[in-house]
Amino acid sequence: MSGSGSVSATELLQRAQAIHDSIRTWRRTIHRYPELSFTEQRTAALVNSVLIDLGLPTETEVAKTGVVAHIRGGDGPTVALRADMDALPIQEINGSEFDSTRPGIMHACGHDAHTAMLLGAATLLKQLADEGKLPGVVRLLFQPSEEAQDEEGKSGGMRMVEEGALQGVDAVFGLHVDPFHDVGYVATRPGPMMAAADMFEIVVIGSGGHAARPQNTIDPIALSAHVINAVHQIVSRRLDPTQPGVITIGTIQGGTANNVIPDRVTMTGTIRSFTPEVRTLLQDELMRAAGVVESLGGRAEVTIFPGYPPTVNDPAATAHMTDAMRELLGEDRVAESELIMGAEDFSYMAQAAPGCFLRLGVHNPCVARILPGAPRGFSSG
Known part of the structure; x- marks a missing residue:
């Protein structure tokens, strides 16, 4: 100056x-x-x-x-x-x-x-x-x-x-x-x-029915619990611990009545990262985590919305x-x-x-x- x-x-x-x-x-x-x-x-x-x-x-x-x-x-x-x-x-x-x-x-x-x-x-x-x-x-x-x-x-x-x-x-x-x-x-x-901020939506799809007969359904709420656990292990188990990153599920919506198992559950959240490599890894691992429902009879649709770099x-x-x-x-x-x-x-x-x-x-x-x-x-x- x-x-x-x-x-x-x-x-x-x-x-x-x-x-x-x-x-x-x-x-x-x-x-x-x-x-x-x-x-x-x-x-x-x-x-x-x-x-x-x-x-x-x-x-x-x-x-x-x-x-x-x-x-x-x-x-x-x-x-x-x-x-x-x-x-x-x-x-x-x-x-x-x-x-x-x-x-x-x-x-x-x-x-x-x-x-x-x-x-x-x-x-x-x-x-x-x-x-x-x-x-x-x-x-x-x-x-x-x-x-x-x-x-x-x-x-x-x-x-x-x-x-x-x-x-x-x-x-x-x-x-x-x-x-x-x-x-x-x-x-x-x-x-x-400051981090990159990407958004995501996961739709867990099952087969609904009466809550008193869960054996006749593929419960997407139960499947979503597995997805949430898998997502929350990405940073701790798939990311190099010296690299910062965050995945947070911010919303979960499913069902309309206490005695009805719905057909689907929708979750949304955010992915935070500082490098292109970590950004790609977290997005790929999110897709894999959602796929855990396939072995349980359900399926998941994942959409990632790229945000600010x-x-x-x-x-x-x-x-x-x-x-x-x-x-x-x-x-x-x-x-x-x-x-x-x-x-x-x-x-x-x-x-x-x-x-x-x-x-x-x-x-x-x-x-x-x-x-x-x-x-x-x-x-x-």
Whole structure:
């Protein structure tokens, strides 16, 4: 950050503090009016308005509801900064003065903060460009739909890459707020950081009948118990114990009455992995585990729905990020992130250009932490 023609970390912090009220206002406005994936028209309009007021030309309706803008400085590299804009289908009960005004929709994952922070970064970077202190080009990516996919199975990150938003980018950076780190601390790591997330459906098919005459049936509920046991042994017995991976069955549905054995049972779940090899192994072993019902007279239909790939940080981009964070925050406030089983569609951008994803601490140390064992990670994970 420091050097000839640039500004120091101290000055950057002072400039950021000077626009604190604007950033807070943007965040609270977005929080009051949350929008679900690919419906972020109001949020995109706010973003577009702020960028135009800064004197930046914008491109709208990128990946349906996204916004892209450029801040042009010198002849140096082109660096992209990404923020996601969508909210979640959750009812807010916080009772703050800026609670969601939309029943059943809430910014529960911090994307309102991400968007406001990128608007703040745009403000500071435009100042530097106007002063001749921006050595390259910054591309601002306000992305829709990180939390969900459209009818074609595509998220906002995937669509932005497909539509060329990462073309010509030398590096891309993103972040996510993290309540497991205190304010003023950040964490990242080179290489795999967040997992791939695939979904699956297993339909166990038997032959139904009256519960009082089970001998005349092939009970898919009993068969499903064998499948569940087999699935839960994949990671412990088929996966190299030095390699991380998770298979979780999240739903099981079967039957309509207490005295009727159904024809079928449907289970759904998720597969998490960090490498292509483990991803393939877990999917193959899931198919084999479901096949245990065949020797018992039933059959299983397995469908795997590929999800986000793992988020893999480029070592050089990560080193650049950590060096900047140490200069800005101090050596002891930059930690190495643990591996996170949650997933992020920033992964598509990090495949299109060297990338780094950062965890930004937002926990207030004066407030009790979430109980031990609470879910860790972010987003659609």
